[in-house]
Amino acid sequence: MKNKRxxxxxxxxxxxxxLSACGGAPPTATWPGLAADGENAYLANGTNLYAIRLTDxxxxxxxxxxxxxxxxxxxxxxxxxxxxxxxxGNDRTLYRIDPKLNLDVEDPQPTVxxxxxxxxxxxxxxxxxxxxxVYAPNADGNLYIFDLSITxxxxxxxxxxxxxxxxxxxxxxxxxxxxxxxxxxxxxxxMQTLAVDTVALGGAVNGTPAVLDGKLYIGSxxxxxxxxxxxxxxxxxxxxxxxxxxxxxxxFNNILYFGDLExxxxxxxxxxxxxxxxxxxxxxxxxxxPILVDGKIVFVTENGTVYMLEEGSNSPVxxxxxxxxxxxxxxxxxxxxxxxxxxDETSLLVALNKDGSQKWxxxxxx
Amino acid sequence: MSPWDFFVSIFVNSLLWIYNIIGQNFGVAxxxxxxxxxxxxxxxxxxxxxxxxxMQDLQNDKDYQAIQKKYAKDKEKLAQEQMRIYKExxxxxFSSCLPTxxxxxxxxxxxxSVTRSLASTPLALLQLTxxxxxxxxxxxxxxxxxxxxxxxxGLPEGISLPFEISFLPYGFPTLAIVVALTTYVQTKxxxxxxxxxxxxxxxxxxxxxxxxxxxxxWFALTFPSGLAVYFITSNLLGIAQYAMMGRxxxxxxxxxxxxxxxx
Numbered sequence: 001m002k003n004k005r006x007x008x009x010x011x012x013x014x015x016x017x018x019l020s021a022c023g024g025a026p027p028t029a030t031w032p033g034l035a036a037d038g039e040n041a042y043l044a045n046g047t048n049l050y051a052i053r054l055t056d057x058x059x060x061x062x063x064x065x066x067x068x069x070x071x072x073x074x075x076x077x078x079x080x081x082x083x084x085x086x087x088x089g090n091d092r093t094l095y096r097i098d099p100k101l102n103l104d105v106e107d108p109q110p111t112v113x114x115x116x117x118x119x120x121x122x123x124x125x126x127x128x129x130x131x132x133x134v135y136a137p138n139a140d141g142n143l144y145i146f147d148l149s150i151t152x153x154x155x156x157x158x159x160x161x162x163x164x165x166x167x168x169x170x171x172x173x174x175x176x177x178x179x180x181x182x183x184x185x186x187x188x189x190x191m192q193t194l195a196v197d198t199v200a201l202g203g204a205v206n207g208t209p210a211v212l213d214g215k216l217y218i219g220s221x222x223x224x225x226x227x228x229x230x231x232x233x234x235x236x237x238x239x240x241x242x243x244x245x246x247x248x249x250x251x252f253n254n255i256l257y258f259g260d261l262e263x264x265x266x267x268x269x270x271x272x273x274x275x276x277x278x279x280x281x282x283x284x285x286x287x288x289x290p291i292l293v294d295g296k297i298v299f300v301t302e303n304g305t306v307y308m309l310e311e312g313s314n315s316p317v318x319x320x321x322x323x324x325x326x327x328x329x330x331x332x333x334x335x336x337x338x339x340x341x342x343x344d345e346t347s348l349l350v351a352l353n354k355d356g357s358q359k360w361x362x363x364x365x366x
Numbered sequence: 367m368s369p370w371d372f373f374v375s376i377f378v379n380s381l382l383w384i385y386n387i388i389g390q391n392f393g394v395a396x397x398x399x400x401x402x403x404x405x406x407x408x409x410x411x412x413x414x415x416x417x418x419x420x421m422q423d424l425q426n427d428k429d430y431q432a433i434q435k436k437y438a439k440d441k442e443k444l445a446q447e448q449m450r451i452y453k454e455x456x457x458x459x460f461s462s463c464l465p466t467x468x469x470x471x472x473x474x475x476x477x478x479s480v481t482r483s484l485a486s487t488p489l490a491l492l493q494l495t496x497x498x499x500x501x502x503x504x505x506x507x508x509x510x511x512x513x514x515x516x517x518x519x520g521l522p523e524g525i526s527l528p529f530e531i532s533f534l535p536y537g538f539p540t541l542a543i544v545v546a547l548t549t550y551v552q553t554k555x556x557x558x559x560x561x562x563x564x565x566x567x568x569x570x571x572x573x574x575x576x577x578x579x580x581x582x583x584w585f586a587l588t589f590p591s592g593l594a595v596y597f598i599t600s601n602l603l604g605i606a607q608y609a610m611m612g613r614x615x616x617x618x619x620x621x622x623x624x625x626x627x628x629x
Contacts, residue, residue, distance in 0.1 A: 030489035072487065088487060090522065090588075121521065122486065139486070165509055167488065182509035203505045206488070221505050244495075244505075261495075287492070327489070 057360030086123020180205025219245025259286020319356030393514025
């Protein structure tokens with residue numbers, strides 16, 4: 001009888017383990033978030049936020065919260081160089097972390113200088129920091145606005161309900177904040193009055209808009225890049241793409257650069273949406289935004305290749321091929337191009353020189 | 367795509383197809399999909415119930431009890447005699463397990479299809495979009511409307527309290543309690559009365575009636591509430607099925623009901 005009871009316990013335990021391991025519990029893992037300042041790269045990867053020294057790829061610290069937070073969003077920097085990073089865990093905490101304190105002790109740890117637990121859902125989007133004001137979109141559909149100059153814990157100054165999941169980092173032109181939502185809308189929020197104008201798009205918006213000279217450029221899951229006049233919210237032009245546009249475009253010298261899920265990389269004229277060059281087909285889907293490196297466009301594909309494209313050319317050069325998928329936006333940090341492979345068993349972060357040679361790769365300390 | 371992912375994607379597509387045709391209500395879609403699965407697996411459930419009943423009846427059979435006593439110290443002989451009785455009475459001792467085993471992947475796939483459909487992270491959304499068939503317009507489907515009654519089906523359920531409880535970050539867990547209660551009721555209703563005080567099967571079932579509600583209640587407490595909706599629907603349908611077959615043992619819900627039934 002005692003053995004059967006033990007067996008029953010074991011079977012139920014196994015069942016619980018199996019169901020848990022099947023990956024249904026929220027939040028499921030996603031690809032890492034990445035940012036860098038002049039000294040360190042910061043990698044948000046699961047239960048840890050890592051600070052990695054840019055010069056040699058050594059781990060400076062690894063932060064794990066007591067609240068079992070999980071970090072995947074790209075961290076943002078406040079005006080005083082602190083980090084803002086939200087948790088996709090059930091704790092739903094937004095942290096402000098000073099990366100430079102307490103580093104002289106044996107196990108260097110950063111200091112959490114402030115945190116916010118008032119959101120109802122996960123933090124997937126990167127907050128936008130404008131001076132001391134933080135615009136932080138949450139998956140609960142609210143844009144939380146904080147004033148970091150306020151002393152004390154309660155820095156929340158306003159909440160704007162935008163109605164649907166917000167996964168995209170906002171952009172600004174200095175007067176308005178622009179943020180897309182998964183319910184197929186782009187919201188234009190006046191920074192003074194917080195009045196909201198909404199533009200209906202054909203699909204979910206997951207990318208950060210590019211903004212220039214009274215126009216805003218954004219792609220959506222409706223497989224189109226759209227230019228919108230900021231003043232009246234009217235669509236100026238629409239340029240269809242072969243598949244979904246997952247991330248925001250890079251705007252450089254009046255050309256928009258972006259990729260789609262089918263693996264096409266586009267160069268469109270910002271003026272009218274016409275192709276500046278024929279689209280190119282690298283080796284896989286493109287989910288991350290391109291970056292500008294010394295006047296050249298660098299983009300990554302899901303299949304793990306880092307490409308560099310000369311302005312005016314539609315022949316991208318492969319800089320590096322990693323044996324892992326890449327979904328995270330690459331980051332330029334000084335002379336280094338930082339790339340965060342997804343579920344790579346050997347490294348969580350790779351630093352490339354501008355010629356594509358690898359400077360270092362980062363594996364967390366045990 | 368692995369065979370398992372393919373199997374789950376069939377469930378995901380079916381669930382989303384229902385979601386789409388009923389006006390994009392994911393809670394109702396989960397309920398209808400659970401009903402559909404219950405209907406499809408009805409014959410398996412029936413077979414399992416009949417076999418379980420036959421095995422339970424056998425525990426109270428005088429011949430069976432006699433050989434248990436007679437060969438208590440000779441396990442080999444006991445096994446031979448048990449097989450003889452199974453053969454005589456036309457019982458397959460494994461036939462009550464087989465339907466359960468067949469249903470397990472279905473239950474797992476249903477569980478995964480609910481959580482995959484809710485896609486709470488970018489990676490989950492990417493995987494979801496790639497597993498949806500061309501007969502569904504994925505662009506218009508996303509994002510799924512995860513609001514149902516007072517719940518967000520993508521998050522654990524809880525009703526806000528005027529005060530904070532550290533181990534209940536989502537508030538008072540109504541659905542987890544309902545899941546535990548309906549699981550308890552279902553388990554109790556399906557426990558046949560026994561006349562044999564040494565009946566090990568009945569003792570095991572008694573333990574199950576305590577552990578299973580706690581286990582599923584814990585799942586409902588920590589996992590997305592869409593899963594709790596599935597558990598409750600499944601439990602209620604299970605109870606209805608037993609009742610329709612005339613096998614629900616309502617006396618078991620009363621204190622000491624099982625003992626009364628044995629007299």
